[in-house]
Amino acid sequence: PPAVSRAAPATAAAAPIITGTLVKVNVSLPEAAARAAATGADGVGLLRIEHLILGLGKTPSWYIEHGAEEEFITELYTGIKTVLDAFPGKPVWVRTLDAPTDEFRNMEGGEEEPIEHNPMLGWRGIRRDLESPDQFGLQVEAFKRLWAAGYDNLGVMFPMVNHPDEFTRARAIMKDLGVDVDNVTLGIMIEIPSSVVLIEDFIRAGIRFASFGTNDLIQYTLAIDRNNEHVAEMYQPEHPAVLRLIDYAISACRRHGVECSICGQAGSDPRMVTWLVEHGISSVSANIDAVRRIREAVARKEKQILLEAARRNA
Ligand code: PEP
Numbered sequence: 004p005p006a007v008s009r010a011a012p013a014t015a016a017a018a019p020i021i022t023g024t025l026v027k028v029n030v031s032l033p034e035a036a037a038r039a040a041a042t043g044a045d046g047v048g049l050l051r052i053e054h055l056i057l058g059l060g061k062t063p064s065w066y067i068e069h070g071a072e073e074e075f076i077t078e079l080y081t082g083i084k085t086v087l088d089a090f091p092g093k094p095v096w097v098r099t100l101d102a103p104t105d106e107f108r109n110m111e112g113g114e115e116e117p118i119e120h121n122p123m124l125g126w127r128g129i130r131r132d133l134e135s136p137d138q139f140g141l142q143v144e145a146f147k148r149l150w151a152a153g154y155d156n157l158g159v160m161f162p163m164v165n166h167p168d169e170f171t172r173a174r175a176i177m178k179d180l181g182v183d184v185d186n187v188t189l190g191i192m193i194e195i196p197s198s199v200v201l202i203e204d205f206i207r208a209g210i211r212f213a214s215f216g217t218n219d220l221i222q223y224t225l226a227i228d229r230n231n232e233h234v235a236e237m238y239q240p241e242h243p244a245v246l247r248l249i250d251y252a253i254s255a256c257r258r259h260g261v262e263c264s265i266c267g268q269a270g271s272d273p274r275m276v277t278w279l280v281e282h283g284i285s286s287v288s289a290n291i292d293a294v295r296r297i298r299e300a301v302a303r304k305e306k307q308i309l310l311e312a313a314r315r316n317a
Pocket residue numbers: 049051101194215216217218219220266267268
């Protein structure tokens with residue numbers, strides 16, 4: 004792959020590191036919470052709920068049609084609570100449901116899922132939730148109960164957003180459902196190039212944080228299917244277009260004091276993380292097994308930045 008550019012953005016020199024880059028961890032199943040917490044990570048930068056929900060064997064709409072909403076909410080509440088309990092006082096960003104329709108197909112209720120040629124580009128993430136507020140509402144109810152129980156370290160992250168209106172509408176639905184939206188942490192995944200282009204508009208719309216979902220950002224920027232072995236060699240996290248998009252979004256977030264993070268696989272790569280720290284990212288979230296080496300890579304880079312700054316000022 005092409006070498007990572009070492010050129011610092013114009014803003015990097017002007018904004019010295021005040022707090023170090025946080026190193027968080029990704030969690031995909033509540034059962035992994037204890038192992039994730041044992042890494043000493045600074046929080047959870049991505050809690051996926053797909054596996055928890057797919058593991059139930061029934062689609063969210065099945066629960067609604069069968070009047071079993073309470074069962075769904077309880078499962079979700081309990082799963083997320085397990086992770087929150089493992090990270091007391093540390094931020095835990097729960098991502099709203101982001102399973103493509105084909106993953107629901109073989110479940111009870113799956114026959115009602117739309118048949119799509121391109122599920123990865125289809126009815127998933129925030130699109131699904133905005134079109135089916137009843138399904139979104141089940142998730143919001145679980146979040147609401149957790150906030151009411153005092154878990155104010157819970158943040159909610161919306162996947163697959165491509166327009167600030169989607170964030171605004173999701174926030175409005177949450178408000179209608181009784182969430183005190185001004186006092187909870189809501190943010191977005193940056194995984195579609197349009198959300199990079201419009202990052203300032205997202206910031207104006209009130210996001211509290213943004214996190215790069217590089218797994219998707221790479222595939223949508225380069226038009227390379229992330230699951231297609233025939234083009235796997237062209238799937239390049241360090242492609243200059245990807246790096247430039249990331250740099251652009253980090254710079255905007257820094258200018259406006261919005262936390263900027265990464266939770267895609269690239270956040271578990273020390274070389275990429277070194278580049279991200281150099282370019283001013285505020286936190287990174289790595290796989291459980293990668294937290295330690297990512298922490299070392301961050302520390303090495305921060306030490307270098309601080310030494311260079313000290314020498315300049317000496
Ligand atoms: C990503 O796209 O980088 C991401 C973290 O989400 P997922 O891999 O679940 O699509």
